[in-house]
Amino acid sequence: METKIFQKDQIQEAAAALRAGELVAFPTETVYGLGADATNETAVKRVYQAKGRPSDNPLIVHVASVAMVEQYAAEIPDKARQLMAQFWPGSLTIILKINPGALSKTVTGGLSTVAFRFPNSVPTLELIKEAGVPMVGPSANTSGKPSPTTAQHVYHDLKGKIFGILDDGPTQVGVESTVLDMSTNQPVILRPGAVTKADIESVVGSIDLNHHHVGKNETPKAPGMKYKHYAPNAQVYIVDPDDDWSAVMRWLQQQAFPVGVMAEQNILTGLQLPSNAEPFSLGNGINDASARLFDGLRHFDDEQNVKAIVTQAFPTSGLGLAYMNRLNKSAGGAHFIDALSREK
Numbered sequence: 001m002e003t004k005i006f007q008k009d010q011i012q013e014a015a016a017a018l019r020a021g022e023l024v025a026f027p028t029e030t031v032y033g034l035g036a037d038a039t040n041e042t043a044v045k046r047v048y049q050a051k052g053r054p055s056d057n058p059l060i061v062h063v064a065s066v067a068m069v070e071q072y073a074a075e076i077p078d079k080a081r082q083l084m085a086q087f088w089p090g091s092l093t094i095i096l097k098i099n100p101g102a103l104s105k106t107v108t109g110g111l112s113t114v115a116f117r118f119p120n121s122v123p124t125l126e127l128i129k130e131a132g133v134p135m136v137g138p139s140a141n142t143s144g145k146p147s148p149t150t151a152q153h154v155y156h157d158l159k160g161k162i163f164g165i166l167d168d169g170p171t172q173v174g175v176e177s178t179v180l181d182m183s184t185n186q187p188v189i190l191r192p193g194a195v196t197k198a199d200i201e202s203v204v205g206s207i208d209l210n211h212h213h214v215g216k217n218e219t220p221k222a223p224g225m226k227y228k229h230y231a232p233n234a235q236v237y238i239v240d241p242d243d244d245w246s247a248v249m250r251w252l253q254q255q256a257f258p259v260g261v262m263a264e265q266n267i268l269t270g271l272q273l274p275s276n277a278e279p280f281s282l283g284n285g286i287n288d289a290s291a292r293l294f295d296g297l298r299h300f301d302d303e304q305n306v307k308a309i310v311t312q313a314f315p316t317s318g319l320g321l322a323y324m325n326r327l328n329k330s331a332g333g334a335h336f337i338d339a340l341s342r343e344k
């Protein structure tokens with residue numbers, strides 16, 4: 001199959017493909033998603049195949065109205081309605097109890113809940129309205145790889161496997177939505193994102209943050225948590241705020257292969273980069289860094305010999321919590337000091 005790139009004036013064509021059961025990747029403000037008609041079980045199954053995604057990892061259902069949620073949720077609690085009013089369209093995914101039988105097990109992974117998201121993307125909201133059905137949408141990457149923040153990233157991973165990609169340029173936020181479970185009495189954040197705990201608490205009062213690490217044989221609350229995530233080919237090392245960048249440069253110089261260096265522009269500018277250093281700028285500040293993180297990790301997959309990537313850490317406040325959550329996973333928890341001590 002030849003994968004088509006749809007421009008914003010071709011939404012009708014993309015919507016027709018979705019209605020016909022085809023897969024069409026779509027932009028959002030966070031990352032690109034892999035779209036299929038959520039009410040078409042065959043189409044949804046093909047989403048798992050195209051990504052190579054484990055079948056027990058449920059999908060987010062993207063909607064273009066609260067009325068669409070009402071069709072599939074058992075009920076919408078008041079607090080959830082308040083959050084929708086405040087943050088939709090936007091980067092907050094809300095998990096609610098499902099109206100039994102309203103969506104196939106393929107969408108929910110057999111859970112009694114569904115995750116709903118109203119993305120802040122004009123073309124994608126038009127696409128959903130035009131298709132007339134809600135759209136499942138995991139991130140449009142091969143399972144295990146960093147999420148795509150451009151149509152080119154999607155094309156790289158999924159060309160020939162999907163019908164098309166609706167291109168709206170690079171995404172703004174760069175890390176996936178906050179996932180908030182509201183199916184229980186006490187709401188809990190299962191995945192941090194751009195809508196922070198403090199943002200949510202300013203509307204509905206105290207909520208929890210899930211810090212639990214999931215073991216291999218355990219069924220996690222957010223099923224995606226147990227799988228390998230955001231992993232480029234090279235080993236990623238986190239450079240913590242207390243680490244000395246000149247020590248990083250000395251280590252780097254001793255390596256026999258090229259090393260990627262991901263840091264803010266002002267840090268890169270101040271470094272004496274050895275000839276085997278491949279710089280990638282994270283811009284200036286946590287907003288830029290979050291928007292560029294996955295692009296950087298993917299960039300080094302195309303640089304043949306890069307076997308390690310050192311990446312700047314940020315404080316875990318605000319959006320920094322989401323950034324560090326993704327960076328930690330892509331590094332498998334490895335810090336620069338681990339690389340150093342291993343060589344001693």
Ligand code: TXA
Nearest residue numbers: 030032033058059113114115138139176177222223224
């Ligand atoms: O920003 C985003 O959320 C992007 C864009 C495309 O909208 N989508 C995205 O989807 O990141 P995905 O499938 O890559 O991540 C969704 C996460 C997974 O970890 C999944 O396990 C969890 O949400 N999830 C989905 N439904 C759930 C449910 N009913 N209960 C608990 N976790 C759920």
Ligand code: MG
Nearest residue numbers: 138139140147
């Ligand atoms: Mg994903």
